[in-house]
Structures are given as structure tokens and as C-alpha cells.
Amino acid sequence: MASLLQPTSFSIRVRTRVNYAKTNVSCLPVHxxxxxxxxxxxxxxxxxxxxxxxxxxxxxxxxxxxxxxxxxxxxxxxxxxxxxxxxxxxxxxxxxxxxxxxxxxxxxxxxxxxxxxxxxxxxxxxxxxxxxxxxxxxxxxxxxxxxxxxxxxxxxxxxxxxxxxxxxxxDPLEVKEASVERTLSTVKRKWQDPEHEEFVQDEVPNKLSTEAVNKSVTVNSGQSGYKKLKKESASIDSLEAICQFNVQRDKLPLTFRLLQVQGLPEWANTSSVKIRDVIQGNVLFAILSNYMVDLDWLLSACPMLKRISHVLVVHGESGGALDQMSKTKPSSWILHKPPLPISYGTHHSKAMILVYPRGVRIVVHTANLIYVDWNNKTQGLWMQDFPWKDEKDLNKQSAFENDLVEYLEALKWRPLRANLGSLGNANITASFFGRFDYSSATVRLIASIPGYHQGPKLNKWGHMKLKTILKESKFEKEFLGSPLVYQFSSLGSLDDKWMTELSLSMSSGTSDDGIPLGLGKAQIIWPSVEDVRCSLEGYAAGSCIPGPQKNVEKDIMRKYWSRWKADHTGRCRAMPHIKTYTRYNGQSLAWFLLTSANLSKAAWGALQKNCSQIMIRSYELGVLFLPSLIRKQCLGFSCTDDSSSSRDLEKYELPSTSEEGKTKLVTLCWQANESEELSSEIVPLPVPYKLPPEPYTSKDVPWSWDRRYHKPDVYGNVWPH
Missing domain, CATH: 2.60.200.20 (Tumour Suppressor Smad4)
Structure with a gap:
């Protein structure tokens, strides 16, 4: 296949498309x-x-x-x-x-x-x-x-x-100089031919000058570890905005990172993460929470796991997959599937909890523990390390700790006895994780657990938990009436009543002067048929975007559809498995949620009994980024870096009453304008898709995984195979 080229104003860069294996993916039912x-x-x-x-x-x-x-x-x-x-x-x-x-x-x-x-x-x-x-x-x-x-x-x-x-x-990766001119000519024709537009949607010419590089959002130095952005008038909505997303290690908890994707140009994987970057060091005990778990792949991708004596795998597998896990797992590992009291629920949360001699690492992400999720998809991951509490502080608690321990209690695993080396033996229960100091947490946990929740539990889970936290938060006036974005990879059976219910929760919050933000117009980012057909995996990518035709083609959904566009992160052709929800104005974010929860009543819950009860079917877990959380002290503690300790930490604290102390969450394409104070704390988040989203045109068709598609994909396959 012809290589793709990206000419700039200074040089010609040879870009290539990787030939992936042909697939024979059957269209399996959702359950x-x-x-x-x-x-x-x-x-x-x-x-x-x-x-x-x-x-x-x-x-x-x-x-x-x-x-x-x-x-x-x-x-x-x-x-x-x-x-x-x-x-x-x-x-x-x-x-x-x-x-x-x-x-x-x-x-x-x-x-x-x-x-x-x-x-x-x-x-x-x-x-x-x-x-x-x-x-x-x-x-x-x-x-x-x-x-x-x-x-x-x-x-x-x-x-x-x-x-x-x-x-x-x-081999398309071995482009010879003699063919550059001929290939460039081919690509130019494709750029001019709408039939081939999808092949270059993340490879269009970069017409920006080198001045644009100076305007990108970089996490490196300054008052609190962030470089202040220059006032520039030119647009930075460029393909390569992510290549300036350079995060100092001690500032990683303030943002999240995308997972590495094979087959992308090097710039597109800037600051991205592999599983070996997460599970490292002297881990004494680990909890691996997920839906799908391929232990063969996991142990080969991260061999150090074999050295961890005590591992609890909390999973959602059943049948043959569970039998395979039982045969493959190391003898000391424990498999646990949490109770599912309501039909059609799943254990869908994706997290890791790693206990070290110096503390604990909490990881919340969006990828199943399988090869394809950690190599081929657009995914997101957040993590932060926390030290052990001092003896005098054992009874001190934080909102993050309470949310974490309460969620772990709902998983109901049997107490485990683990040898933690010099720390002695310990019973690993949910309450064990109250021994760590979470006062520096930079996010709030938003979780779902199955059940019928009433009374004081009504606001603890699902979209009611998100509503409660947002209701307690203050936001800048620019977010009054601003829109919402829902981006996910599986679509449930929805109706107008529930969509309004969800948007009311996600529209909660007031401005600094106490004015309610008001109901935001929701937009759904969902890949089109063409996006899937021309993706890195072709139609095979659609098997991980289970939108049944009966759900996707409901009349009520048409007004929401927006395209998956990810030029600035190089991920237009890496289909999304990430799930995110946000409220935004331009490139500024009021809040941002990275979660395992798809758009479904099973994941978020549905109100019942005149709004006095919420019914949730599944386990989900996400992290909520809020500007207000960064106003308090943030610590550069690491469980694996010997240069940091819980006694001698780099600290900073923003004054919460002055204008200079304001914190701003932004996308990678954000730039300061003349009216903004550059002394504000700028926290860039690598939102992988374009904001504002592009609404579907009359030619765009949302992907449904149970329809037939006869137009061949990039590998010549039709769907289903």
C-alpha cells in the first residue's frame, strides 16, 4: 500500500500506514x-x-x-x-x-x-x-x-x-528515496479525492510555522511546575499538539496520560504510557481490577508480575475465559468475581492498586487487561502514589479515602493474609487501604456499584455521586450554559427521560457568584462507519464499539451525534476505547471525568420511586478532575523513586482567595487570550478528541456493530467477515 506523506513548510516527512493482520472477528452478542x-x-x-x-x-x-x-x-x-x-x-x-x-x-x-x-x-x-x-x-x-x-x-x-x-x-515502513516523489504525487491525489479522505485524516499537511510550537501546553517548570503560556494570536489546533505535552514525574497526578498505540508516528505517543511504566518497582501486594483479563498476555507484557507473591484479580470473566484464567494464574494468585445482584450487570471497573514498602499506587484507567486494548486503541490512565500514614494520623480521613474504601468494601472479597516483608503480615481487607495518606489526592473518585440505593446511599454512586460533587463546586462564569460532551465506546438503550436525568446531574454546579451553571446541551462523540472502516484495524475495530442498531438508530439519538476527530493527538484512526465526560467552553474545561462507564443506565444508574432511589446494575470506576482540587497542597511523592520520601517532599500550595490562585483545566490546543491572566495555574489534559466536536453531516452514519457493511475496509474485508 502506498505510504502517506506529510509535507510541512520546511521539509517532507515520510509517514506510513502499518499493515495489520487480517482479522476474522465474529459479531458476538453483547452479553x-x-x-x-x-x-x-x-x-x-x-x-x-x-x-x-x-x-x-x-x-x-x-x-x-x-x-x-x-x-x-x-x-x-x-x-x-x-x-x-x-x-x-x-x-x-x-x-x-x-x-x-x-x-x-x-x-x-x-x-x-x-x-x-x-x-x-x-x-x-x-x-x-x-x-x-x-x-x-x-x-x-x-x-x-x-x-x-x-x-x-x-x-x-x-x-x-x-x-x-x-x-x-x-513493507510500507521501508520507503526508499527513489519512490518519495511518486508516493507524494499519489498522496496529493488522495488529498484531493474525497473517496480517499479517510486515509489521511490524521496525516494532512501541517501548515503551521515553528512559532506554533511555543504556544503548546507544556508541564515542566514555573511557580508550581507549569510553564506559563505565551500570548500568541495564531491557532495551535495542530496535528502535533500532543508532542509538546511533556509532564514532569511529580506533576503526573494532576493530569492523565494516553496509552501508547502501535503504528502511530513517534510524536503521537509523546508522554504516553505502557503497562510496564505502571506496574514497576518492589510491589508487595497488588489488586488488578478489570472486566477482561488475559493472563498469558499480561504476564508476558509485564514479567515482573510473576515476582509478586500476593495478587488479587477482581474480574468480570465467566465460562471458558474464567477456566483459562484459573489454569494460567500463578498458584498464589486469587481470582474474585464480585457479586452481581441485578441481572445484566458486569464488573467493568478498570483499576490497579499496588502496595509498596513506602506507600500505595492507585491507578484508574480504561483498558481491559488484553493485548489489543494496550496497543491498538485510544485509552486513558491516571495514577498517583500515596505514603503510609503516620501512627498519629491513622484516624484522619479524606474524601478520597472514604470513597475508595467504601467502593472496595462493595467488592466483597474474602480477607487475604499477605506477607509484606519488613512491614510484617497483614490482613488485606478494604479497611487496610485506610492506612495510607490520601490528603494530596488530585481527583475525586466517581464509582458505581450494583444495587437499589436509597436514603444516605442515594448520592454515593453513579450519576448522583457526580451531581453531588459538582453541586458543591464553584466554576468560572464562562461555563454558564456551556455544553457537555459524552464520549464512550458502548451504547445502551436510552430514552429522553433518562438523557435529561443524566444531563441534569452533569449540569450541576454554580459560578463563583452563586449562579447555577444551567442545563448544558449534550453532544455525543461516536465513530462513524467510515471512521471504523478506515481505522488502524479496519472493521475489526468495530467489535469493541458495541452499539446495537436498535440503540444507535433511535430518533432521539440523532441530535447528539458528533464525529471522532483526533488530529492533534494523531489518533483519528485509533478507535476510542477511552470513556470521558466533560463540560467545556472552547478549549477550557469546567471539569473532566475519565471513567470505565459507558453511556448506559446499567453503568450510571436510573432514578426510581419519584427520584428517591437509584438502580445500578454494574461496577464502574472513574476519576474526576476539578480545578478546586488543585488549590490544595500537592505532593511529589513516589513509591518507586528513591529521591522522594514522605518526610521530604516538594510542595506547593495555591492561594485560594486571590485571582493569581485560580486554576484552569485546558485541552492541549488551548492558548491564552488577551483578557486572561497568565499567572493562573494551567493544568493541561490530553483530551484526545477535538473540541468543540463536529456534528455529523447528512453523509455520516453512526457505527452499529450488528449491521452489514459491504464496502471493503483498508484490508479488503467486509463486515461481518
């Missing part, structure tokens, strides 16, 4: 799949290991198949299985073969699954049964199933960073 997941997986990558070679996919004619992804082979142990191929062929096991690559380029092949494999060297075919071994060298052909799923092994010359393959290669 059997995560509302925000896909069975499509890309080849596992590792930036920390030496690449020895590539497994180059072959077609039936034993020529390179340019539509399938090359699988990297790293020095040491590698495992290849069904998930790496993006296939549903169950003859290929999840752990089909293991490869031990030597530094001389040779590879020991061991068949791990029950079905035989073939290694072909020249005209000799060597059939391997279970646990049989052989050595594979450059040019050999590997057949994972005899005659099927064939790959040619090619050694990589690490010194020259080029393949020694003698095959005719059309």
Missing part, C-alpha cells in the same frame, strides 16, 4: 463480550529487547502477503499463538510454538500445542509433533499448521537496521 473490547490482536512487541529476525507471512503462492503483519522475533524466548495472528482458527493454540532466538540469528523451535508444525529448509520438510524441537535459520519456512499459516524467517542485520531478506518486499 458474551466486553462492551469495550475486541478479539483482534496485533503481534506482541517489546521496545526493550533486541530484534533478531522477522516472521514474514506468505500467501498460498509462497510469496510475501503484504496484507498481513510481520511478526518480530526477539533475542531469547518468544511465544507465537492464535492471538498473535488475529485468527479464529482454533487449530492454532494460544501458545502454539515457542522460539528461542540466538544472537547468531538461529532459532530453536518447540511445538507447545497439540497440533504439528512444519519447518521447511530448502526442499526438506521437517514435521514436528508436540514438544518436538528443531533449529530454524534464515530463509526457512515455518508452517504453524501443515500447509497453513506460513511464515518465512528472515534474520535482521541489527547494525544496518535493514532486513537481509532477499524476498521482494513491499
Amino acid at each position: 458474551k463480550r466486553d462492551h469495550s473490547s475486541s478479539c483482534f490482536r496485533l503481534p506482541k512487541m517489546s521496545g526493550d529487547r533486541v530484534k533478531i529476525g522477522l516472521l514474514v507471512p506468505l500467501n498460498n503462492g509462497q510469496e510475501e502477503d503484504g496484507m498481513l503483519a510481520k511478526l518480530p522475533v526477539f533475542q531469547g524466548d518468544n511465544v507465537i499463538g492464535r492471538n498473535d495472528l488475529g485468527t479464529t482458527d482454533k487449530r492454532v493454540s494460544r501458545k502454539h510454538i515457542s522460539l528461542n532466538a540466538m544472537d547468531d540469528g538461529s532459532v530453536e523451535v518447540v511445538v507447545e500445542g497439540p497440533n504439528p508444525a512444519i519447518v521447511k529448509s530448502g526442499v526438506q520438510r521437517n514435521k514436528l509433533g508436540p514438544k518436538n524441537k528443531t533449529v530454524m535459520v534464515h530463509g526457512d519456512v515455518l508452517e504453524l499448521i501443515p500447509g497453513k499459516h506460513c511464515f518465512k524467517y528472515m534474520v535482521v542485520d541489527c547494525d544496518k537496521q535493514t532486513s537481509v531478506s532477499k524476498m521482494s518486499s513491499h
Whole structure:
């Protein structure tokens, strides 16, 4: 496929589209799949290991198949299985073969699954049964199933960073100088041809001058760790706004980060995060909370987890997936599925709680613990470390602590006895997590738990919890009557009454002088059919955007639809699995919520009995960013950085009464205007999509995952396959 080019006013940058594996994704019913997941997986990558070679996919004619992804082979142990191929062929096991690559380029092949494999060297075919071994060298052909799923092994010359393959290669990542002019001509034609517009929606020419770089929002230095923004008149709504999002480690809790996406240009992954960046250091005990959990992938993506003796996995799996987890988990790990007292509910929260000798790390994010979610999707993650309490402060509590402990109590796991090293043995219950000092928390927790909640519990969960916190908060006058945005990846069955109920909660709050902000007009950001068809994964991405046609095409929904546009973060073609809700004016944010909750009554709850009761079906968890939370003291404490300690911390505190003490939440495309005080505290959030959102045109069709689409996607597939 032709490469994509992005010319600037100074140079021509060669950009490419990655060929991902063809997929065969069945359209499974909602109740059997995560509302925000896909069975499509890309080849596992590792930036920390030496690449020895590539497994180059072959077609039936034993020529390179340019539509399938090359699988990297790293020095040491590698495992290849069904998930790496993006296939549903169950003859290929999840752990089909293991490869031990030597530094001389040779590879020991061991068949791990029950079905035989073939290694072909020249005209000799060597059939391997279970646990049989052989050595594979450059040019050999590997057949994972005899005659099927064939790959040619090619050694990589690490010194020259080029393949020694003698095959005719059309790898789009290897663009040669001689073809630049021809490719540029092709791309220019595509820019002018509406039929190809979707291929370059995050690759359009950047016409900004270098002055625009100085106007981007950077978290680095200044009174409280933030660089003050210059007053510039030119627009910074540029493709590469995220490349200036550089966050100092001790300021990370004030914002969130996007997860890394494979196949994007380097600038698009600025300050993005991998799972190894989160789970690190001397973890004594861990809680991993999620809906879908692939332990095979998790342990390979984060091997240090194997060293943690005590791990509680709180999950939403059942059936065969749960059986697989039970077989795969280390013997000391505990699996727990919280009670679901109301039908059609799920445990959907996505969080990690990591206990260290020095404190605890709280992580709230939007990704299932599966390969595709941590590599292919637009996702978000927030985390903050907290120290142990001093003995004299054990009875001191904070709003964050109360919310966290109460949520953990609702999960109802059996008490666990854990050895915490020099700290001794401890019973791990929900109340155990009251031993940490959360006074520096920069967010509020917004959680949902299943049940019928009345009386004092009415305002503790779901959208009523959000309403309660917003009602207690003050906002600048610019947010009077300002719009709301709902962005999510699964759509429930909704009606006008409930949509009004939700918008009333999300419109709560008053201005600084006590005037109610008023009802905000809601806008829904949801991928169109074209967005999905032309995404990094093609139609396969739609399997993690479960919007049933009967819900998507309701008349009441038409007024809400807005396009998924993410040029400034380079994620137009990385379909969203992130869930966010916000109130905004231009590029300023009144508040921002990063959560696991999709737009459904099951997730947010629905009022009953004349608004005296809220009924919630599912577990959800999110973090709410509010300007008022940053006015109090923030500590640069780290559980893994020896340079910080709970006794000697970098501190800052904003004066809460002066104009200079005001805090402002902004997008990455925000810029100061002439009337704004640059002395305000500026907290940039990497909101991945464009604000204000673009409403659907008459040509745009919202994605429904149970419709048929006959126009081929970027891999030539139709939907369903």
C-alpha cells in the first residue's frame, strides 16, 4: 500500500500506514463480550529487547502477503499463538510454538500445542509433533499448521537496521528515496479525492510555522511546575499538539496520560504510557481490577508480575475465559468475581492498586487487561502514589479515602493474609487501604456499584455521586450554559427521560457568584462507519464499539451525534476505547471525568420511586478532575523513586482567595487570550478528541456493530467477515 506523506513548510516527512493482520472477528452478542473490547490482536512487541529476525507471512503462492503483519522475533524466548495472528482458527493454540532466538540469528523451535508444525529448509520438510524441537535459520519456512499459516524467517542485520531478506518486499515502513516523489504525487491525489479522505485524516499537511510550537501546553517548570503560556494570536489546533505535552514525574497526578498505540508516528505517543511504566518497582501486594483479563498476555507484557507473591484479580470473566484464567494464574494468585445482584450487570471497573514498602499506587484507567486494548486503541490512565500514614494520623480521613474504601468494601472479597516483608503480615481487607495518606489526592473518585440505593446511599454512586460533587463546586462564569460532551465506546438503550436525568446531574454546579451553571446541551462523540472502516484495524475495530442498531438508530439519538476527530493527538484512526465526560467552553474545561462507564443506565444508574432511589446494575470506576482540587497542597511523592520520601517532599500550595490562585483545566490546543491572566495555574489534559466536536453531516452514519457493511475496509474485508 502506498505510504502517506506529510509535507510541512520546511521539509517532507515520510509517514506510513502499518499493515495489520487480517482479522476474522465474529459479531458476538453483547452479553458474551466486553462492551469495550475486541478479539483482534496485533503481534506482541517489546521496545526493550533486541530484534533478531522477522516472521514474514506468505500467501498460498509462497510469496510475501503484504496484507498481513510481520511478526518480530526477539533475542531469547518468544511465544507465537492464535492471538498473535488475529485468527479464529482454533487449530492454532494460544501458545502454539515457542522460539528461542540466538544472537547468531538461529532459532530453536518447540511445538507447545497439540497440533504439528512444519519447518521447511530448502526442499526438506521437517514435521514436528508436540514438544518436538528443531533449529530454524534464515530463509526457512515455518508452517504453524501443515500447509497453513506460513511464515518465512528472515534474520535482521541489527547494525544496518535493514532486513537481509532477499524476498521482494513491499513493507510500507521501508520507503526508499527513489519512490518519495511518486508516493507524494499519489498522496496529493488522495488529498484531493474525497473517496480517499479517510486515509489521511490524521496525516494532512501541517501548515503551521515553528512559532506554533511555543504556544503548546507544556508541564515542566514555573511557580508550581507549569510553564506559563505565551500570548500568541495564531491557532495551535495542530496535528502535533500532543508532542509538546511533556509532564514532569511529580506533576503526573494532576493530569492523565494516553496509552501508547502501535503504528502511530513517534510524536503521537509523546508522554504516553505502557503497562510496564505502571506496574514497576518492589510491589508487595497488588489488586488488578478489570472486566477482561488475559493472563498469558499480561504476564508476558509485564514479567515482573510473576515476582509478586500476593495478587488479587477482581474480574468480570465467566465460562471458558474464567477456566483459562484459573489454569494460567500463578498458584498464589486469587481470582474474585464480585457479586452481581441485578441481572445484566458486569464488573467493568478498570483499576490497579499496588502496595509498596513506602506507600500505595492507585491507578484508574480504561483498558481491559488484553493485548489489543494496550496497543491498538485510544485509552486513558491516571495514577498517583500515596505514603503510609503516620501512627498519629491513622484516624484522619479524606474524601478520597472514604470513597475508595467504601467502593472496595462493595467488592466483597474474602480477607487475604499477605506477607509484606519488613512491614510484617497483614490482613488485606478494604479497611487496610485506610492506612495510607490520601490528603494530596488530585481527583475525586466517581464509582458505581450494583444495587437499589436509597436514603444516605442515594448520592454515593453513579450519576448522583457526580451531581453531588459538582453541586458543591464553584466554576468560572464562562461555563454558564456551556455544553457537555459524552464520549464512550458502548451504547445502551436510552430514552429522553433518562438523557435529561443524566444531563441534569452533569449540569450541576454554580459560578463563583452563586449562579447555577444551567442545563448544558449534550453532544455525543461516536465513530462513524467510515471512521471504523478506515481505522488502524479496519472493521475489526468495530467489535469493541458495541452499539446495537436498535440503540444507535433511535430518533432521539440523532441530535447528539458528533464525529471522532483526533488530529492533534494523531489518533483519528485509533478507535476510542477511552470513556470521558466533560463540560467545556472552547478549549477550557469546567471539569473532566475519565471513567470505565459507558453511556448506559446499567453503568450510571436510573432514578426510581419519584427520584428517591437509584438502580445500578454494574461496577464502574472513574476519576474526576476539578480545578478546586488543585488549590490544595500537592505532593511529589513516589513509591518507586528513591529521591522522594514522605518526610521530604516538594510542595506547593495555591492561594485560594486571590485571582493569581485560580486554576484552569485546558485541552492541549488551548492558548491564552488577551483578557486572561497568565499567572493562573494551567493544568493541561490530553483530551484526545477535538473540541468543540463536529456534528455529523447528512453523509455520516453512526457505527452499529450488528449491521452489514459491504464496502471493503483498508484490508479488503467486509463486515461481518
